[in-house]
Amino acid sequence: xxxxRDSILACACDxxxxxxxxxxxxxxxxxxxxxxxxxxxRYYDGREAVLADLVRQAHRVxxxxxxxxxxxxxxxxxxxSAGEGYIDFALEHPRWYAIMFSGSERLGxxxxxxxxxxxxxxxxxxxxxxxxxxxRTGVLKEGDPEGVGLTLWAHSHGMVQLYQQGxxxxxxxxxxxxxxxxxxRLFGGLMNDDYAARLAELAAEESAVLSGVGAASETxxxxx
Amino acid sequence: xxxxRDSILACACDxxxxxxxxxxxxxxxxxxxxxxxxxxxRYYDGREAVLADLVRQAHRVxxxxxxxxxxxxxxxxxxxSAGEGYIDFALEHPRWYAIMFSGSERLGxxxxxxxxxxxxxxxxxxxxxxxxxxxRTGVLKEGDPEGVGLTLWAHSHGMVQLYQQGxxxxxxxxxxxxxxxxxxRLFGGLMNDDYAARLAELAAEESAVLSGVGAASETxxxxx
DNA sequence: GTCTATAATCCGATAGAC
DNA sequence: GTCTATCGGATTATAGAC
Numbered sequence: 001x002x003x004x005r006d007s008i009l010a011c012a013c014d015x016x017x018x019x020x021x022x023x024x025x026x027x028x029x030x031x032x033x034x035x036x037x038x039x040x041x042r043y044y045d046g047r048e049a050v051l052a053d054l055v056r057q058a059h060r061v062x063x064x065x066x067x068x069x070x071x072x073x074x075x076x077x078x079x080x081s082a083g084e085g086y087i088d089f090a091l092e093h094p095r096w097y098a099i100m101f102s103g104s105e106r107l108g109x110x111x112x113x114x115x116x117x118x119x120x121x122x123x124x125x126x127x128x129x130x131x132x133x134x135x136r137t138g139v140l141k142e143g144d145p146e147g148v149g150l151t152l153w154a155h156s157h158g159m160v161q162l163y164q165q166g167x168x169x170x171x172x173x174x175x176x177x178x179x180x181x182x183x184x185r186l187f188g189g190l191m192n193d194d195y196a197a198r199l200a201e202l203a204a205e206e207s208a209v210l211s212g213v214g215a216a217s218e219t220x221x222x223x224x
Numbered sequence: 225x226x227x228x229r230d231s232i233l234a235c236a237c238d239x240x241x242x243x244x245x246x247x248x249x250x251x252x253x254x255x256x257x258x259x260x261x262x263x264x265x266r267y268y269d270g271r272e273a274v275l276a277d278l279v280r281q282a283h284r285v286x287x288x289x290x291x292x293x294x295x296x297x298x299x300x301x302x303x304x305s306a307g308e309g310y311i312d313f314a315l316e317h318p319r320w321y322a323i324m325f326s327g328s329e330r331l332g333x334x335x336x337x338x339x340x341x342x343x344x345x346x347x348x349x350x351x352x353x354x355x356x357x358x359x360r361t362g363v364l365k366e367g368d369p370e371g372v373g374l375t376l377w378a379h380s381h382g383m384v385q386l387y388q389q390g391x392x393x394x395x396x397x398x399x400x401x402x403x404x405x406x407x408x409r410l411f412g413g414l415m416n417d418d419y420a421a422r423l424a425e426l427a428a429e430e431s432a433v434l435s436g437v438g439a440a441s442e443t444x445x446x447x448x
Numbered sequence: 449g450t451c452t453a454t455a456a457t458c459c460g461a462t463a464g465a466c
Numbered sequence: 467g468t469c470t471a472t473c474g475g476a477t478t479a480t481a482g483a484c
Contacts, residue, residue, distance in 0.1 A: 025458080025459065025460085026459080026461085027458085027459075035468070035469090036469065036470080038468080038470090039467070039468055041460095041462085042468080046460070047459095047460070101385065101389055103389045103390065105244060120391060124391075143409070144405075147402075147405055147406060147409065148409065150383075150392075150406055151379065151406040151409050154378075154379050154382030154383040154386055155379045155382055157382035157385060157386060158377070158378030158380065158381035158383070159374075161325065161381060161382065161385060162374075162377070162378055164327065165325055165326070166336070167344060167348070168374075178374065182371060182374055182378065185367070185371065185372065186375055186413065189410065189412065190409070190413055249478085250477085250478065250479085251478090259449095259450070259451090260452080261478085261479085262450075262451075262479080263449070263450055265478095265480085270478075271478070
């Protein structure tokens, strides 16, 4: 039954999330589910298949996080929300993030199944869409959207990895600050100058007055 | 004897580099060295200790790569050479790169030994030094040098990781192109505008004439 | 210092009874 | 569909003879 597969997968998530990668064995998994090991093979071909489903699950949740801010009013808001979703996911589910970005070798598979690769592409595409929007409305400088998306993605991914490996000597709050500063630095260099100037103006206004002017200032695009 | 430790480490490198992470067992290692497994425990406390030495070795080689271009004439040349060294190392020794940036959990250790953390800090410092130089001579915009160093590092690290996990769907040559383009995009946004303009001029001159003017144009800093 | 032998675990996967 | 029992293999690490 599909019910059993679901509960096996749920237990596999728990096990992986608590004991990590090597901690996920068919025996332990069976004990967690409440059956014996051989029973698992009725639902999954083997450990590989369980792992693959875990990776699928991670991709699904990740995409949910990314899409969380999709109803934001402007392209740049949607972009920033997606970025926040990215970081939230990475920080709230470090092990899922880790398993998503584990190569096939580390997963003990010959190759990543096609459907998982597709999910990866969907994420890539989502990211590029956010960039495209920002470029069309003149927030970002004109240029190769895929390239810009890659630059931004690599930066986020690298930041997360360095933090998760303990190379940044800071806690989560500190990392969020670092991430925000670094992201602003990067994004600032990719923005159109006139938009950057307008942004600076707005920031100055906001710090002087205390009002909510910022929200509607973008749909009347600067360039597009 | 130290000789034996050295030859064990050398064999451990071979084994790890050919068979990967899980392929490095004390038994296989012993067979490779030409002794039996228990003999290894005279020189290493266990598998952990061998791995730690591997990580040390990787750090040493990595620093060599970074320092390769240290005799370049100008700060920005030294920066670019270090960046090339970074990419060369990652591409020529992917497994060493991988083991360097493996968290303690994946290495099966409770914590990264202090001396290894120090080596990591040295690399971080080297990177920041390159940034500092470029900032002092006015190539890079004024700002937090550590922050800028982190932004650049995260970007490089992220690019390498995405490539090595097969997310970029390209070969090594293609990756080098992507990396160069993305690096230029990032670096361009962090440069001083007047320097960027001067760089554009130089590029124009260079494409028109065929001469070697570029080298001496930097020590007379634009700003510093 | 190195060996043989072995302890003590763990693993994935399967055969066959029920 | 689930069980018991088991195969066949791996691993780290240690005890004790030489």
